[in-house]
Amino acid sequence: MAASSSKLLSSPSFRGIGRERIAASASNLRPSPSLLVRGRERVSLSGQLGIGSSILRHGNPRTLASSQVRASLEAKPTVLVAEKLGEAGLELLRSFANVDCSYNLTQEELCTKISLCDALIVRSGTKVTREVFESSRGRLRVVGRAGVGIDNVDLSAATEHGCLVVNAPNANTVAAAEHGIALVAAMARNIAQADASMKSGKWQRNKYVGVSLVGKTLAVLGFGKVGTEVARRAKGLGMNVIAHDPYAPADRARAIGVELVTFDEAISRADFISLHMPLTPATSKILNDETFAKMKKGTRIVNVARGGVIDEEALLRALDTGIVAQAALDVFTEEPPPKDSKLVQHENVIVTPHLGASTAEAQEGVAIEIAEAVVGALKGELASTAVNAPMVPAEILSELAPFVVLAEKLGRLAVQLVAGGSGVKSVKVTYASARAPDDLDTRVLRAMITKGLIEPISNVFVNLVNADFTAKQRGLRITEERILLDGSPESPLEFIQVQIANVESKFASAISEAGEIKVEGRVKDGIPHLTKVGSFEVDVSLEGSLILCRQVDQPGMIGRVGSILGEENVNVSFMSVGRIAPRKHAVMAIGVDEEPNKETLKKIGEIPAVEEFVFLNL
Numbered sequence: 001m002a003a004s005s006s007k008l009l010s011s012p013s014f015r016g017i018g019r020e021r022i023a024a025s026a027s028n029l030r031p032s033p034s035l036l037v038r039g040r041e042r043v044s045l046s047g048q049l050g051i052g053s054s055i056l057r058h059g060n061p062r063t064l065a066s067s068q069v070r071a072s073l074e075a076k077p078t079v080l081v082a083e084k085l086g087e088a089g090l091e092l093l094r095s096f097a098n099v100d101c102s103y104n105l106t107q108e109e110l111c112t113k114i115s116l117c118d119a120l121i122v123r124s125g126t127k128v129t130r131e132v133f134e135s136s137r138g139r140l141r142v143v144g145r146a147g148v149g150i151d152n153v154d155l156s157a158a159t160e161h162g163c164l165v166v167n168a169p170n171a172n173t174v175a176a177a178e179h180g181i182a183l184v185a186a187m188a189r190n191i192a193q194a195d196a197s198m199k200s201g202k203w204q205r206n207k208y209v210g211v212s213l214v215g216k217t218l219a220v221l222g223f224g225k226v227g228t229e230v231a232r233r234a235k236g237l238g239m240n241v242i243a244h245d246p247y248a249p250a251d252r253a254r255a256i257g258v259e260l261v262t263f264d265e266a267i268s269r270a271d272f273i274s275l276h277m278p279l280t281p282a283t284s285k286i287l288n289d290e291t292f293a294k295m296k297k298g299t300r301i302v303n304v305a306r307g308g309v310i311d312e313e314a315l316l317r318a319l320d321t322g323i324v325a326q327a328a329l330d331v332f333t334e335e336p337p338p339k340d341s342k343l344v345q346h347e348n349v350i351v352t353p354h355l356g357a358s359t360a361e362a363q364e365g366v367a368i369e370i371a372e373a374v375v376g377a378l379k380g381e382l383a384s385t386a387v388n389a390p391m392v393p394a395e396i397l398s399e400l401a402p403f404v405v406l407a408e409k410l411g412r413l414a415v416q417l418v419a420g421g422s423g424v425k426s427v428k429v430t431y432a433s434a435r436a437p438d439d440l441d442t443r444v445l446r447a448m449i450t451k452g453l454i455e456p457i458s459n460v461f462v463n464l465v466n467a468d469f470t471a472k473q474r475g476l477r478i479t480e481e482r483i484l485l486d487g488s489p490e491s492p493l494e495f496i497q498v499q500i501a502n503v504e505s506k507f508a509s510a511i512s513e514a515g516e517i518k519v520e521g522r523v524k525d526g527i528p529h530l531t532k533v534g535s536f537e538v539d540v541s542l543e544g545s546l547i548l549c550r551q552v553d554q555p556g557m558i559g560r561v562g563s564i565l566g567e568e569n570v571n572v573s574f575m576s577v578g579r580i581a582p583r584k585h586a587v588m589a590i591g592v593d594e595e596p597n598k599e600t601l602k603k604i605g606e607i608p609a610v611e612e613f614v615f616l617n618l
């Protein structure tokens with residue numbers, strides 16, 4: 001690019017920046033995916049967070065076989081439904097996407113198909129492994145888990161690949177709780193065994209004498225949604241309910257007459273134990289030889305959570321020694337369990353094949369809940385059930401929308417001002433606001449600044465999901481600072497400032513007194529504006545592209561640059577001059593709708609008063 005005029009190159013901060021480098025950095029820039037607020041018309045929040053639907057915007061071009069495929073994919077995203085989903089959910093999905101219902105895929109088939117899909121919906125039967133994310137080659141944007149447990153989804157791999165994971169945590173709560181209670185009662189009264197005995201022609205009234213529930217102590221381990229509903233129902237059966245959950249609020253327990261106790265107290269006081277925690281490294285095999293030894297002889301255990309929370313070998317031993325009188329299991333470490341599983345065959349164990357969520361009502365509800373979450377995520381909205389991204393309420397997101405755009409553009413601008421080879425390592429972001437720090441959630445803004453900083457200089461796709469991870473991986477340290485302003489906190493933010501430390505700039509004037517590249521922006525009438533470059537105050541709306549030009553302040557400069565651009569049919573959208581003092585240095589910021597060609601930029605550089613200039617893609 002002709003931008004590197006001799007004057008420009010003679011500036012100390014431009015040493016080592018050849019023409020090619022500037023040209024390359026400009027041409028490598030991908031169009032901003034977040035140009036959703038155009039002019040004064042706010043189109044939507046769609047895609048601003050980088051999770052949007054368009055494969056052309058976000059996907060990996062390698063996955064596009066032909067222009068027709070590209071066109072059809074652009075029109076509608078593709079959702080792979082890998083396990084049975086209720087019809088209402090499928091209908092909702094079909095109204096927005098191409099829906100491929102392919103059940104019982106092998107891992108290999110799933111990996112093959114996934115590169116053609118924007119979203120994947122699974123239940124607990126599909127393992128969404130790192131290999132699946134890798135095989136998607138950047139196309140998979142959303143994994144929807146039609147249910148609660150996300151232990152079958154590799155969340156780290158999803159996050160690293162910028163893939164949002166959403167679940168449907170509410171619709172099957174009652175079904176799971178009812179199944180838990182059904183198992184408690186069935187186990188206590190030997191329903192399954194007696195039924196099997198009768199069906200084999202026997203009448204064994206003495207063998208199947210059960211135990212009563214009333215007055216017995218039930219320990220609920222995991223007092224979340226299902227645990228709470230189980231507790232409520234067990235109270236109705238006259239049981240004395242205690243619970244253990246390190247994260248549950250005591251007042252919620254108190255409100256339904258449940259005592260929160262320590263883990264050891266829960267398991268040692270219980271006649272019945274019902275498990276309702278997620279499977280995590282901390283809960284894996286939480287019931288084991290050591291913990292069984294602390295239980296009363298004859299304890300009864302129900303598991304509708306996850307098989308892995310019980311050491312199944314240890315449970316077998318506890319059943320054989322009588323510490324555990326009976327167990328009722330809906331879930332298993334390996335599903336389905338081996339046919340010859342001693343646990344499944346044990347006469348004091350009753351089993352169901354992971355049926356906790358399997359009621360008609362729950363499945364219809366889950367299908368709608370997950371379809372809505374997936375469609376919303378594909379549209380770029382942040383789902384309230386996001387598992388691996390900050391959950392930001394819709395109203396806050398909508399208020400932050402123009403600042404989200406501003407944040408990304410400031411990041412893009414700042415990084416393009418860095419001289420090649422400088423290596424961006426340390427970025428400081430300052431938010432000036434009249435709002436109390438607790439009232440300003442900056443996670444989305446930080447993610448978008450990160451996106452702006454990283455995308456122009458790499459092939460990495462950054463979004464709200466993987467922003468922090470990507471920054472860390474690249475050794476990019478982003479620190480945040482707040483300036484608390486006086487006045488009315490009507491607007492969430494007054495300005496955002498992005499400073500890059502320890503780098504040289506290809507536009508020396510962008511370096512502040514503190515020696516850092518500094519850009520500052522504000523939102524005016526809903527439109528993001530650049531308001532400061534280095535120590536120079538400017539005012540240019542952040543749309544299209546930008547030419548920054550330092551000159552000796554003198555009359556006629558605006559006209560001269562304007563007419564060069566006009567001659568080449570480049571439309572100027574905005575112009576602003578910031579100067580330190582009259583007739584000294586000034587920085588002119590010129591917003592242009594089209595990218596000027598090299599010759600045009602060269603002509604600007606050749607204006608005698610121009611000391612340096614740079615062309616930046618927003």
Ligand SMILES: NC(=O)c1ccc[n+]([C@@H]2O[C@H](COP(=O)([O-])OP(=O)(O)OC[C@H]3O[C@@H](n4cnc5c(N)ncnc54)[C@H](O)[C@@H]3O)[C@@H](O)[C@H]2O)c1
Binds near residue numbers: 222225276304306355
């Ligand atoms: N069998 C089924 O079909 C079925 C259906 C629905 C849910 N589930 C499973 O049931 C479990 C609970 O589901 P939910 O919807 O109630 O989830 P939830 O997130 O509402 O509740 C889980 C609770 O476990 C608690 N917890 C976390 N670690 C703990 C620990 N170390 N000790 C004790 N408590 C701990 C959490 O604080 C939380 O309150 C999950 O594992 C879910 O996958 C199974």
Ligand SMILES: O=C(O)[C@H](O)COP(=O)(O)O
Binds near residue numbers: 146148149354
């Ligand atoms: O975590 C859940 O939601 C349940 O285990 C239900 O799983 P499912 O969708 O495979 O029935």
